[in-house]
Amino acid sequence: MTHFQYMIVGGGMAADAAANGIRELDADGSIAIISDDVDEPYTRPALSKKLWTDEEFSEADNFLGTAENTGAQIYLRTEVSAVDADRRTVTTAEERFEFDKLLFVTGGRPKSLDLEEGERVIYFRSFADYRRLREFSGRDLNVAVIGGGFIGTELAAALVQNSTNTTLIFDDETLGASVFPSDLARSFHDLYQKHGVRLVAGTKVSGGRSDADHVSLDYGDGSHEFDAVVVGLGIEPTTDLAEQAGITTDDGILVDESLQTSRPNVYAAGDVARYPDRLLGRQRVEHVDNATQMGTAAGRIMAGSDESYTHTPYFYTNVFDFGYQAVGTLDPSLRTVEDWVQPHSEGAVFYLDEGERVQGVLVVNRKGQLDAAREILAEDWAHAPSDLVHRLTSDD
Structure with missing residues (x-):
């Protein structure tokens, strides 16, 4: 059997981030990425955004250069049929691998x-x-x-x-x-x-x-x-292999603050991981910021870091001349406080629960406000509209 110190199952942006995270602390450890995709890791958001709207951004520009940057050995068009967490083996149709530490970044399947x-x-x-x-x-x-x-x-x-x-x-x-x-x-x-x-x-x-x-x-x-x-109806998290390996799942693979699953030396990150967010409680987030930040953290942790994953990710969209960034829960059944510089084209919306605590923040066509939005989410007290208006829209 071929042995790798780090085995990554899944080949998306979280896999690339994890390989780079490993290399931050371990320059030489062997890394394998096993992916059922036909392409090496690439930037997923561009598939519905930049590749359609930026004539200077080509398909070749969309690849992340994972193998070149990290030395990872990437197995494409390869499906994992079994993971044995006790014996630390991964089985495919072609061969069986041994690992020291394994990361699930299996993402999800389209609904x-x-x-x-x-x-x-x-x-x-x-x-x-x-x-x-x-x-x-x-x-x-x-x-x-x-x-x-x-x-x-x-x-x-x-x-x-x-x-x-x-x-x-x-x-x-x-x-x-x-x-x-x-x-x-x-x-x-x-x-x-x-x-x-x-x-x-x-x-x-x-x-x-x-x-x-x-x-x-x-x-x-x-x-x-x-x-x-x-x-484009969203995805279902791909948890089959983890479940078969006896790893705890619940709308994703459950991990702790160190991104470890219920089995030692087995981790999960990205779209498939359900993690304890320090501001929002347990979450599973299907957005690029989470994939890259969590993947990087998972790689460092597998390589020996004692850190915890404390990042609250944001999500965003850009369509026509309308763009927004957001953190937390965007649910219009919650009470909303709107603060517009230009009605419906520049400003912020806050989503409050019954206790008037902010659960989500939407920022429309204004950049550089994400840290401030996270600070508001962390404020565990009741907010009146006057506490929120101009918090993210003032130029002072």
Whole structure:
């Protein structure tokens, strides 16, 4: 069996960050990254953002250079069939490996519906999915996007800005209603209509079928035909291997403040890890800031650091001329306090629980406010609107 000091199962941004974190403390320890992807680690956010909007940013620019930067040996197109935490082995179809320490960064699988994936049906997650979707853009074709969350809204914006007839199908009656106060959601909804996206609101797709030339989706009053369909309904954490290895899971792989699982020398990070956030309680976060920060911390910890993971990650989106950053919980059923420099285009929104404690902070088109937003989240007392207005919007 081939032996590695550090075994990383999964090949995304958290894997790259972990390998770099290891190298901060251990210049020579052997690292293996086992990935079922066809590509070496790459920047995932660009798949629905920068690669569509920045002509100077190429596909080649999107790779992270993990092997070159860290010396990690990367096994692509390779599925792990079993992990034995007691014997410290990882088994694939080709061979079995031994490890000293192992990190799960297995991410998640796209949520699906009754529609089989194919050449014209894309469950969007990977660089390969981006390349397939690109084939249908810029040709005045009719493409449907299913899902009104982060991926769905970003892909709809990307497609319509690249000469594609775009239809966005989503559950909410107003686009963004599940995260924004009603007036902001209405403005967000109107933004998409202004840019030419056809919005099909309050609708769930019950299924569909595809052939060599078209895809038919079943929703509303019947069947609707498109040239291609891309599904962006979020992910389910990939915990199968951890569960089979006897590791505790609950909507993700449970880890402690040192990112260790219920088994010694086995860790988890990124989208799949459910960790104790110092401000928000136990969380599982599917965003790039968490993947990179947690992955780096996991790598350092495996290499001997005694640190804890104390970072509260942020998340963000950029569509058209609307961009935001946020920390915490964005739930419009909570009480909201809005503070606008320019209505619905520059300002902040605070989300408060019944005890008037801030649970989430949304900052629209204003950068450099994340640390201040985290400070507000850490203030464990009741807040009146006057305590919050101008906290993040004053230029003084």
